[in-house]
Amino acid sequence: MTQLSALDAAFLYAETAQTPMALGTLHVLQLPDGYAGDFVADVRTLVASRLHLAPILHRRLVQMPYDLLTPMWVEDDDVDLEHHVRHVLLQRPGGEAQLRALVGRLHAQQLDRSRPLWEIVLIEGLAVGQWAALVRVHHAGVDGQSGALLNAALMDLQPQPRKVAAPRARRSRGARATDPDGADLLGIGVRNLADQVVELVRGMPRIARALSRQAQVMGAVMPRAGGMRGKRSTGGEREGVPRTPFNVSVTNARVWARTRLALAEVRQLARTAGCSINDVLFAVTGAALRTYLLDGNELPARSLVALMPMSTRQEGDRDMSNKVSMVPVRLHTEQADPLAQLLAIAADTRSIKDTLNQDRAGIPSDLPVVGMPWLMSGVVNLVGRLNLAETLPLPGNLVISNFVASTEPLYFCGARVLSFSPALVLMHGLALGLAMQTYHDSIEIGATGCRRGMREVDEIVEDIDAAFTALQAAVAAHDWSAPPVAPRVRGRRRATGGAQPPDAAAATPSD
Numbered sequence: 001m002t003q004l005s006a007l008d009a010a011f012l013y014a015e016t017a018q019t020p021m022a023l024g025t026l027h028v029l030q031l032p033d034g035y036a037g038d039f040v041a042d043v044r045t046l047v048a049s050r051l052h053l054a055p056i057l058h059r060r061l062v063q064m065p066y067d068l069l070t071p072m073w074v075e076d077d078d079v080d081l082e083h084h085v086r087h088v089l090l091q092r093p094g095g096e097a098q099l100r101a102l103v104g105r106l107h108a109q110q111l112d113r114s115r116p117l118w119e120i121v122l123i124e125g126l127a128v129g130q131w132a133a134l135v136r137v138h139h140a141g142v143d144g145q146s147g148a149l150l151n152a153a154l155m156d157l158q159p160q161p162r163k164v165a166a167p168r169a170r171r172s173r174g175a176r177a178t179d180p181d182g183a184d185l186l187g188i189g190v191r192n193l194a195d196q197v198v199e200l201v202r203g204m205p206r207i208a209r210a211l212s213r214q215a216q217v218m219g220a221v222m223p224r225a226g227g228m229r230g231k232r233s234t235g236g237e238r239e240g241v242p243r244t245p246f247n248v249s250v251t252n253a254r255v256w257a258r259t260r261l262a263l264a265e266v267r268q269l270a271r272t273a274g275c276s277i278n279d280v281l282f283a284v285t286g287a288a289l290r291t292y293l294l295d296g297n298e299l300p301a302r303s304l305v306a307l308m309p310m311s312t313r314q315e316g317d318r319d320m321s322n323k324v325s326m327v328p329v330r331l332h333t334e335q336a337d338p339l340a341q342l343l344a345i346a347a348d349t350r351s352i353k354d355t356l357n358q359d360r361a362g363i364p365s366d367l368p369v370v371g372m373p374w375l376m377s378g379v380v381n382l383v384g385r386l387n388l389a390e391t392l393p394l395p396g397n398l399v400i401s402n403f404v405a406s407t408e409p410l411y412f413c414g415a416r417v418l419s420f421s422p423a424l425v426l427m428h429g430l431a432l433g434l435a436m437q438t439y440h441d442s443i444e445i446g447a448t449g450c451r452r453g454m455r456e457v458d459e460i461v462e463d464i465d466a467a468f469t470a471l472q473a474a475v476a477a478h479d480w481s482a483p484p485v486a487p488r489v490r491g492r493r494r495a496t497g498g499a500q501p502p503d504a505a506a507a508t509p510s511d
Contacts, residue, residue: 002059002073004140007322009070011139012061013377014427018252018384020110022117022136023147024423025405025437026103026258026446029131029415032159039131039413040122044081046154046413047120051079052167053153055320056141060116076116084118090125090132099126100257100458103134107423107448108254111138133412139425143322144403145311150320155410155417241328241394242300244293246431246453249387253451258421259461260442261468272475273339275346278402281443282306282349283342284471285400285434286331288463292456293333303330307396307430310353327352328396338467339474380428389429398432399424405437405444422446432460 004012015021031039051058059073088106091098102123111117117138124131135150142150156162261284270280286304293299305328313323330348335341383389401424410417421444424433431453435446445464449457 001062004061004070004073005321006070007324008140011322011425012071014380015110016377016380016384017110018250019380019425019427020108020252021139021425022107022109022111023139023142023425024103024107024134024136025147026099026419026421026423027133027135027412027417028126028419028421029133029412030418031129031131031415033129035129035414039124039415040085040087043120043122043133043413044085046161047085048081049166050153050164053164054150056118056137056150057116057153061113061140079116083112083115085120085122087122087124090123092125094125094127099123099132100255103423104254104256106134107136107256108252111136117141130418131415139322142320143311143324144309144401145313145323146318146320148403148405149318151405151410155406155412157408157410159411159414159416161411161414241305241396242302243394244300244304244397245296245298246449247389247394247397247429248431248450248453249384249389249428250426250431250450251452254426255449255451255455255457256423256446257458257461258419258444258446259465260419260421260444261464263438263441263443265472266443266468269472269475272480273342273346275342276349277443279342279346279349280471281402281436282308282329282331282345282400283338284464284467286333286341286345287338287467287471288460289331289398290333290336291463291467292460295459299333302334304333304398305329305394305396306331306398306400309399309401326395326399329400337474338471339478342471342475383428392429394429396430398430398434400434400436402436403438405439407438407440409440420444424448426450432457434460 011021047057055073058076058079060076061071062074063071088102090102106121111119117140119136121134121136122131123134126132135154137147137150266277266280270277273280285306289304290299307326308329309324310327311323312325313319329345329352332341332344332348335344383392401422405420417439420437420439422435422437423446424435426433426448431450433448435448437444437446445461447457447460447464449455449460454460
């Protein structure tokens with residue numbers, strides 16, 4: 001048995017009917033030429049032989065008595081693959097529009113907490129020889145990095161599925177094992193709680209130093225937060241994170257769309273501009289959001305702020321859990337010039353990344369919390385019912401994540417994986433999420449929205465494509481041999497458009 005960390009449990013208890021907490025990835029699959037088998041049965045057979053390779057596939061939750069402490073993961077000796085691997089038929093004509101709509105509907109569903117928290121929905125009805133697989137896993141069990149371990153368990157580098165050794169010891173399948181006794185659960189939980197308290201006390205100086213450094217960096221690159229509705233600056237403009245149409249309480253109605261960028265083109269653009277691939281992606285999405293909001297005359301004067309997940313894992317950590325920190329990053333949507341926007345973002349993220357990498361070991365992913373299940377569930381329900389997300393200060397305007405899925409082409413049950421399109425979870429106040437995954441020679445982008453705050457999610461991905469083309473043109477047209485002119489990085493107001501590179505390092509092509 002393994003007890004959920006406070007961070008893992010936070011995703012569990014942030015879940016309501018309006019906020020399902022399963023991360024998703026859509027794979028379009030090309031079956032082998034001449035395939036004439038039963039693909040659904042073949043997938044179930046493959047998954048059955050690999051359940052032991054990824055803990056999330058064969059463990060389920062057991063609640064603590066009276067929900068005093070976070071739940072336990074326990075082994076499930078009778079995983080029902082007919083429940084977890086499902087088959088649906090795509091509505092005719094089976095094109096991209098029908099596929100996107102189906103993913104939106106499926107992604108709005110909660111996973112059954114009495115079973116292991118995952119499912120694979122096999123979608124038939126695409127082009128001849130193609131299927132799709134929507135893989136959904138609860139966020140309480142994986143983050144972006146540990147999700148890669150699940151991919152490694154289920155997928156192969158060759159068309160022929162590899163042979164996997166059976167687990168060393170396995171109880172016979174049949175009736176589900178009896179849940180642990182309540183007293184035993186509490187005993188384990190109390191011991192874990194005591195260990196957490198001791199670890200917290202020992203690490204307090206290290207944690208305090210890390211938080212202090214991060215606060216200094218965030219204060220330098222982020223706008224000051226106001227009160228309940230934001231304080232006003234001397235110019236009459238509210239401070240803190242601005243509000244947009246997608247900063248509302250969400251319903252369970254989901255919309256989803258996807259696009260992709262060529263990895264080689266993104267890498268070349270980043271190399272020329274002397275920044276990271278992540279900076280390019282943030283600039284492109286920021287420019288797309290600027291266009292989207294301008295079209296509706298809804299662009300705030302101050303920059304939108306994205307929440308960026310950053311891994312806090314130590315090298316070699318393969319634990320299938322959440323070890324991630326959410327970092328706010330300004331998208332500089334006040335900048336009309338795409339190159340100025342990119343370089344401003346790069347200047348901000350450089351200092352943020354340096355600080356977080358230095359303090360990676362000082363950021364705790366688990367804290368001693370008593371009563372977290374009923375306390376957090378009550379708060380989340382209250383926020384949703386009273387629409388408090390539309391009143392309280394915002395931590396950010398949306399979530400933007402970026403992870404590497406695989407740099408090599410993958411195969412699933414003998415079928416070539418053609419796409420790796422992600423779908424994020426949404427929370428009250430954050431009705432839009434953009435997820436990016438590097439797969440083979442492309443960067444796959446999935447936009448997940450709530451219908452209440454983001455009906456036109458298709459327009460977002462179209463604007464991303466246009467923004468990338470515009471940024472390519474701006475970078476190509478810029479004279480990189482000219483000496484940069486450093487603007488005021490710390491000013492409260494920034495010029496709209498035409499800004500020069502913030503520093504010499506950002507304007508120098510990388511090696």
